[in-house]
Amino acid sequence: MKKTFISYTHDSEEYKIKVKNFADFLISNEIDCELDQYTVFPIEGWTKWMIDRISEANFVLVVCSEKYQRKAEENTDQASGGTWEGSIVRRDLFSLGNLNRKFIPICFGSGNRKFMPNFLSDFTCFNVENQNELESLLDLIKKDLFTRKPSIDGLSKTFEFDKKKEIEGVGEVISENQFLLISTKGISRVLEFNQITNDKNLEITAKITNPSDSSFLQDLKSDRRGIVVTFGFSSYIVTLLECIQKIENGEETYKLTFEIRDASRLATITDMGLEGYTTEEIAEIRVKRILLNRHFHSIDDEDFKKILEDAVFSGVGTPMRADKSPIPEILKEIESFDKFRVFARLYCVTLLIHSIAITSINKLIFSKEAEDIVVDFEGIRDKQYTNLKPQLIKFKESVLLN
Numbered sequence: 001m002k003k004t005f006i007s008y009t010h011d012s013e014e015y016k017i018k019v020k021n022f023a024d025f026l027i028s029n030e031i032d033c034e035l036d037q038y039t040v041f042p043i044e045g046w047t048k049w050m051i052d053r054i055s056e057a058n059f060v061l062v063v064c065s066e067k068y069q070r071k072a073e074e075n076t077d078q079a080s081g082g083t084w085e086g087s088i089v090r091r092d093l094f095s096l097g098n099l100n101r102k103f104i105p106i107c108f109g110s111g112n113r114k115f116m117p118n119f120l121s122d123f124t125c126f127n128v129e130n131q132n133e134l135e136s137l138l139d140l141i142k143k144d145l146f147t148r149k150p151s152i153d154g155l156s157k158t159f160e161f162d163k164k165k166e167i168e169g170v171g172e173v174i175s176e177n178q179f180l181l182i183s184t185k186g187i188s189r190v191l192e193f194n195q196i197t198n199d200k201n202l203e204i205t206a207k208i209t210n211p212s213d214s215s216f217l218q219d220l221k222s223d224r225r226g227i228v229v230t231f232g233f234s235s236y237i238v239t240l241l242e243c244i245q246k247i248e249n250g251e252e253t254y255k256l257t258f259e260i261r262d263a264s265r266l267a268t269i270t271d272m273g274l275e276g277y278t279t280e281e282i283a284e285i286r287v288k289r290i291l292l293n294r295h296f297h298s299i300d301d302e303d304f305k306k307i308l309e310d311a312v313f314s315g316v317g318t319p320m321r322a323d324k325s326p327i328p329e330i331l332k333e334i335e336s337f338d339k340f341r342v343f344a345r346l347y348c349v350t351l352l353i354h355s356i357a358i359t360s361i362n363k364l365i366f367s368k369e370a371e372d373i374v375v376d377f378e379g380i381r382d383k384q385y386t387n388l389k390p391q392l393i394k395f396k397e398s399v400l401l402n
């Protein structure tokens with residue numbers, strides 16, 4: 001039976017009860033669990049008791065809370081639980097070269113993830129109030145399942161969108177079975193797809209609904225490199241390998257095969273070198289430039305400084321600069337708001353990803369409120385491009401259309 005030890009702080013009596021209930025739950029699931037509340041009077045003293053429990057445990061579950069984070073990161077000799085245990089965890093992690101198979105951050109509610117101690121911030125934090133995450137934690141403890149990657153046998157290499165699935169905005173609906181193609185010449189086209197496969201290469205079966213779509217795809221053959229493909233919240237810079245037309249039962253389709261280029265090699269990170277702004281602030285400025293048409297300049301009258309700032313805000317050196325928001329122009333060109341939302345969403349995803357403003361998008365919804373276009377956005381910028389923890393950018397604001 002695997003041994004666990006729960007490291008936590010006594011935030012409140014209610015919180016202590018919650019921790020004990022969780023420990024009881026582990027024991028009921030055949031996991032040996034040590035908790036200070038199970039011990040009335042350790043004859044060796046609390047400090048040695050804590051050290052021994054951590055040493056003997058297969059897994060130490062660190063319950064993240066604001067108080068635990070504060071105490072665990074304190075530089076003090078005061079013998080409080082969170083402080084002592086935090087220092088022991090930090091020491092043991094260092095001795096293991098940060099190869100962590102023992103210390104597991106957990107939390108009650110996803111909002112407490114932000115209170116992970118800095119020495120555990122690179123590791124997965126399990127929200128034990130989420131059933132899927134709780135099951136993953138139990139598998140990790142009981143079966144040493146540090147990964148759940150399935151065997152290749154029996155897996156489908158085809159990824160199909162459920163065409164009944166939709167993204168709901170305010171009063172209107174956007175179909176998900178559409179993708180954006182931007183040619184090397186900068187010509188954009190939204191097409192429907194029947195199927196997308198992303199294995200060694202990206203394969204898309206595109207459905208043709210009007211003759212101009214067919215002409216557009218035929219033209220791609222003449223300049224195959226530097227094409228952009230965007231669907232859902234994913235976007236890739238690709239090279240066209242194959243473009244095969246097929247007509248069956250009166251339906252015209254194209255099988256498009258693309259090689260995905262390594263966009264990371266194309267990007268140069270200039271955000272670090274701008275005085276007066278953090279990389280996090282620059283990322284948020286770039287996102288709001290793209291989605292809200294906001295422009296930010298220094299109040300300083302030095303023209304060169306303004307030019308430099310504007311270049312960095314736009315993402316100079318990245319695969320796709322965001323010199324301005326595409327939304328006002330798209331709104332002028334497309335009368336139907338439903339079609340506007342489809343094109344604007346896909347085009348903005350493209351800019352957000354390839355200007356390195358964001359690395360993953362959780363939500364992007366355009367809605368119309370009176371005369372305003374409102375953007376509801378949530379996205380994350382990974383640690384690769386930020387000095388701190390992965391950065392969450394979230395807002396619901398109106399687009400500046402003037």
